[in-house]
Amino acid sequence: QKEVEQNSGPLSVPEGAIASLNCTYSDRGSQSFFWYRQYSGKSPELIMSIYSNGDKEDGRFTAQLNKASQYVSLLIRDSQPSDSATYLCAVTSGSARQLTFGSGTQLTVLP
Amino acid sequence: EPEVTQTPSHQVTQMGQEVILRCVPISNHLYFYWYRQILGQKVEFLVSFYNNEISEKSEIFDDQFSVERPDGSNFTLKIRSTKLEDSAMYFCASSGGWDSLSQFFGPGTRLTVL
Numbered sequence: 378q379k380e381v382e383q384n385s386g387p388l389s390v391p392e393g394a395i396a397s398l399n400c401t402y403s404d405r406g407s408q409s410f411f412w413y414r415q416y417s418g419k420s421p422e423l424i425m426s427i428y429s430n431g432d433k434e435d436g437r438f439t440a441q442l443n444k445a446s447q448y449v450s451l452l453i454r455d456s457q458p459s460d461s462a463t464y465l466c467a468v469t470s471g472s473a474r475q476l477t478f479g480s481g482t483q484l485t486v487l488p
Numbered sequence: 489e490p491e492v493t494q495t496p497s498h499q500v501t502q503m504g505q506e507v508i509l510r511c512v513p514i515s516n517h518l519y520f521y522w523y524r525q526i527l528g529q530k531v532e533f534l535v536s537f538y539n540n541e542i543s544e545k546s547e548i549f550d551d552q553f554s555v556e557r558p559d560g561s562n563f564t565l566k567i568r569s570t571k572l573e574d575s576a577m578y579f580c581a582s583s584g585g586w587d588s589l590s591q592f593f594g595p596g597t598r599l600t601v602l
Contacts, residue, residue: 420593475533
């Protein structure tokens with residue numbers, strides 16, 4: 378059973394702070410890693426993808442991947458109240474394209 | 489910006505009835521997917537579709553489910569005989585060519601089975 382684990386939260390940070398979201402996965406054959414944002418009652422919205430070990434930055438978002446530790450994280454700098462949402466980690470394994478999702482971390486950014 | 493669209497936004501049906509959920513993927517995408525999310529639970533993969541055939545499916549995607557691309561734009565999910573436990577949000581997603589793994593989700597159809 379391929380598992381993707383996330384702390385469910387809720388995680389609260391003040392506006393302007395850095396929010397750090399973590400994800401671990403069980404399948405060493407996992408190849409591709411994604412972070413989605415999901416507002417309540419809405420669909421997942423792709424924020425970042427990362428395929429190689431290291432950091433990948435896109436605006437205020439940085440994804441970090443460590444395949445040896447089976448760990449992927451998302452940092453949100455200068456957090457805004459509009460960043461308040463559930464953040465979903467999703468993983469593919471081997472050559473398969475299906476996404477296995479974690480249960481999500483609920484983030485609240487306090488004004 | 490191109491986006492995935494889904495209709496209807498909300499479908500209410502009686503147990504045992506057939507429903508068809510419709511999706512229009514992003515126009516130049518080649519891979520299409522259905523996921524579902526039961527209220528308060530994880531997003532779960534159902535099926536992927538490429539080159540007019542199913543490429544992957546999960547254990548959830550049993551004989552009561554089928555998918556079809558009836559024309560050049562639509563992608564449908566049919567549930568033949570709905571059960572109470574099929575009540576969920578159903579998301580369609582699409583991704584580009586062989587080298588593009590990023591999946592973009594539609595707004596979803598909320599299916600309520602009474």
